[in-house]
Amino acid sequence: xxxxxxxxxxxxxxxxxxxxxxxxxxxxxxxxxxxxxxxxxxxxxxxxxxxxxxxxxxxxxxxxxxxxxxxxxxxxxxxxxxxxxxxxxxxxxxxxxxxxxxxxxxxxxxxxxxxxxxxxxxxxxxxxxxxxxxxxxxxxxxxxxxxxxxxxxxxxxxxxxxxxxxxxxxxxxxxxxxx
Numbered sequence: 776x777x778x779x780x781x782x783x784x785x786x787x788x789x790x791x792x793x794x795x796x797x798x799x800x801x802x803x804x805x806x807x808x809x810x811x812x813x814x815x816x817x818x819x820x821x822x823x824x825x826x827x828x829x830x831x832x833x834x835x836x837x838x839x840x841x842x843x844x845x846x847x848x849x850x851x852x853x854x855x856x857x858x859x860x861x862x863x864x865x866x867x868x869x870x871x872x873x874x875x876x877x878x879x880x881x882x883x884x885x886x887x888x889x890x891x892x893x894x895x896x897x898x899x900x901x902x903x904x905x906x907x908x909x910x911x912x913x914x915x916x917x918x919x920x921x922x923x924x925x926x927x928x929x930x931x932x933x934x935x936x937x938x939x940x941x942x943x944x945x946x947x948x949x950x951x952x953x954x
Contacts, residue, residue: 776824776825777796777822777823777824777825777853777855778793778821778822778823778825778937778954779793779794779795779796779820779821779822779823779855780792780793780794780820780821780937780950780953780954781793781794781808781809781812781818781819781820781821782818782819782821782941782944782946782949782950783812783813783816783817783818783819784816784817784818784819784921785813785816788945788946788949789941789944789945789946789949790949791946791949791950791952791953792812792953793953793954794808794820796822796855796858799855799858800858801858802832802840802842802858802859802861804858805820805832805840805858805859806832806834806840808820809832809834809840810834814836814837815836816836817833817834817835817921818833818834818835819831819832819833819834819918820832820833820834821937821940821941821950822855822856822859823933823936823937824849824850824853824855824856825934826933826934827846827849827853827933828844828845828846828849828850828853828856828933829844829845829931829933829936829937830842830843830844830845830850830855830856830859830913831843831917831918831940832859833914833917833918841913841914841917842859842861842864842913842914842917843911843912843913843914843915843917843918843928844856844859844860844864844911844912844913845911845931845933845936846909846910846911846933847860847865847907847908847909847910847911847912848907848908848909849909851907859913860907860912864912864913865907865912911928911929915928915929918940918943918944921943921944922943922944922945923940923943923944927943928940937950938950938951
């Protein structure tokens with residue numbers, strides 16, 4: 776089960792709105808959605824898949840979005856997580872994936888590389904053939920100036936991370952209203 780919400784910091788405090796991500800296909804789409812809420816203030820996009828992973832996208836005006844994902848491998852298996860897991864975030868060169876496998880005319884009878892198996896992919900996660908670990912990725916200081924230190928962010932339990940973040944921001948009540 777997924778939950779996604781936008782938290783916008785205004786002069787009057789935090790305002791929350793739930794959001795549907797059905798029409799969001801890219802990080803650019805998600806950033807545009809956040810800027811529709813406020814193109815000058817800080818907007819946080821909070822996304823979670825219950826007990827598996829959570830992500831935070833921070834949009835400050837026209838600056839590039841900042842991203843944090845708690846478990847890259849779990850997020851890689853999620854359509855919403857894939858939106859956040861950019862090549863840059865994963866430390867890959869753009870276009871350095873196996874997206875063009877169709878042009879290789881593989882018929883499924885090829886021998887796997889040593890160490891390649893479904894079990895390996897399941898244990899380590901995989902995005903387009905590149906191993907993705909179960910560790911956090913992204914900007915660990917994304918919320919530091921808002922009251923959530925790197926240490927606190929890394930220590931969050933996926934089960935209630937967004938509630939804990941909202942509480943630290945002083946936005947727990949407004950987030951609960953859209954939950």
